[in-house]
Amino acid sequence: MEKITVDPNLIKHLVQLLEEGKEEEVRDQLNELYAQDIADLLDTVKPDIARQMMKLIDKEKSIKVLVEMEDKVREHFFAAYSSKEIADEFIQNMDSDDAVYVLTHFPVKEKEEVISNLTDIEFASSLLSLLNYEEYTAGSLMAVELVKANINWSVSQCIEEIRRQAENVESIYVVYVVDDYERLSGIITLKNLILATPSAKLADVYNETVISVSTSTDSEEIANLFDKYDLVVLPVVNALGQLVGRITVDDVVEVIKDEANEDYQLMSGITEDVDYSDKVWILSRARLPWLLIGLLGGIASSRFIELYEEELRIHPEMAFFMPLIAAMGGNAGVQSSAIVVQGLANNTLGTKNILPKIFKELRVALINGFICSGVLFAYNLLFSTGYDLSITVSVALLSVIVFATILGTFIPMVLHKMKIDPAIATGPFITTTNDLLGLALYFTIGRLLYTVI
């Protein structure tokens, strides 16, 4: 059992050892760590130190480190090598999905140069075809390394094949059983292979129920399959049903996390996938669009309130409750949108029969609206806000909660039907709309019930 987080003191210690020329000690200590931890460590040191350290790491582990390190650090690292060296020493030794992952960060020209320098032509052509698949599809997520066996083989032949292929495939969970045309017929788990009699035919012991996807299946659908059927690995077939690759659960965990983060960022009004380590101007750029949309909404609301300037002059107390009404509309709208967005994402909510769903939300809105308006009315009476204003504000609050809730339910469903990501409904765009809607309702009700009195 080894360390699972990298102590900052260890980093300092290793850098110092390296500066003192004690390479053997650095080598021993580095190679005791997991590749992921070495990658974390290299992410924090200077590029030339990282390069020196990489040379000390065991070949196989250094390949993994390269895949795990941050894109910028890897870029720095590769800068010191020619395309030929990158192909021979690094890409050649990677699994195809890792190689594709690393290569997608190269400019097109360099990418092709590196691939053309690969000596293993079969691997090179696999990479070329993998790179052609659209992003976020099974083809772009899969690795071509897998163990397959012909349905006519015996169990012992199959085990022989595993021995032969074992070096290329890091983790084997199941053996794929294919027919003479390479079409996927089923699977056999290693467990069942061990339990079977060596002379048995695969045809008699394999499991023919196997979930597979096509190369064009969307990553979100793949994530749902892994989640629903508790999969660890999923075979990918082409249009002819031939086995072309496999997707492992670790790649899908990334997809699931990315999706959740995407919704979260949309909701918080951030347009790009940024994190704290990004440059100031990238962080600014990711946020500015939503701030500007909010600004536009604010300007619109200022124009709108201007229409009621005379009322405000006579009844400045109308202004007291403007932020309350606007904020409550935003809150109620986001709450119902968020539930719809999650329901759509988890496939627990269809967009058929929208009406009963809207009706259900209407009931929720009425309950919460009446409670909130009631509390507000009681407060206003207690603190001797005028009777007329108290009624106006409470009626407006109830209306705002009801309208915002219904809009909040309706809009993400419509977006989903229009094949637009419904999560944008929870972002500042809709919040801003709800702000405006709230004020419009408030002033209209105010004119009807109050200021004309």
Next chain:
Amino acid sequence: MEKITVDPNLIKHLVQLLEEGKEEEVRDQLNELYAQDIADLLDTVKPDIARQMMKLIDKEKSIKVLVEMEDKVREHFFAAYSSKEIADEFIQNMDSDDAVYVLTHFPVKEKEEVISNLTDIEFASSLLSLLNYEEYTAGSLMAVELVKANINWSVSQCIEEIRRQAENVESIYVVYVVDDYERLSGIITLKNLILATPSAKLADVYNETVISVSTSTDSEEIANLFDKYDLVVLPVVNALGQLVGRITVDDVVEVIKDEANEDYQLMSGITEDVDYSDKVWILSRARLPWLLIGLLGGIASSRFIELYEEELRIHPEMAFFMPLIAAMGGNAGVQSSAIVVQGLANNTLGTKNILPKIFKELRVALINGFICSGVLFAYNLLFSTGYDLSITVSVALLSVIVFATILGTFIPMVLHKMKIDPAIATGPFITTTNDLLGLALYFTIGRLLYTVI
């Protein structure tokens, strides 16, 4: 390859067949489906139909269906059985983690009654101890079913042991190697077991680097380990280092999804884990707390604005920009909180050295603040809002964006240090605070720059 979503027509068809008494046909069609799909199907039919169908499903599959179905449907289903029957026919045949999952939904008394009715005393006592682990810890997530082998055994003895234990353990990824005191020493993958010579000693072929957790490890930390180290299964040890269970990746996918959803729901102002199928009053209850907090904030802001009643009477145009200022403060605050919350969740952001992080956010806020204020100033000049008010509004906007951004960065970090979930910083509580802060800044600046003029 079978269907992977359940067609509503299939459901109707099966119900009709059942009513016509064609049980054999229903049996055949049901048993061709995956357990997860049968569970989905049973979730949509009436309880007595569900019970009839369950009786037609193969024993082993029906156990899986029971685990996969919705809690309410399972509850209905069990209602027709005695504790003894539930123990003998269902719980007894489940994996320990599934049994615990199902039992946690029982009232305490019934839970104990079911367990006391189990004939396999060893299994019953496993369940009792598993049920004692705190929720969201390794102990509560793990299953006790696993394959282990003594380090002194040979490879062929180990394979013999797999044969012996195979019936109890559904999916075997690795064999755990333990010493004479049952302490975890390492692992050997099935692949390496197949590749090794049968007469070799496990001690010579096993891998002694293995990541493990203790029974008390938090589920969030476990999810991070699976994610970082691309794990499929993780052994759990007790305080003595003895192997007591294993956690598989499918359970962790749930944890990862739940966590992401939790942050999302907190941000949207929903306090409980609800979805669309919940009852109206549960949906209301989950949202009401945040609406009431928002209401409180709104009332506070109304009291605050009241202080400026005279200014508003003379300058009602001050009111035009109140919603703009409040909304922009909320937006800017949520943006920076969300980035901090995600950074903390992904472990990419520590809470050491808060100052440089605040300083970085300050620069982002200044850039976006100047751009937004500039746009607003230009707009106001163009549309001949008075010069004084234009300056006031723009200065207030800049200040609000800067303050809200800094608060938005600072608060989640402080919450995290206080061991409170930082995600609540993105919820309505802080948005409301930012609304108030925005108005306070606006009126203060207004009094300084504008209304006194």
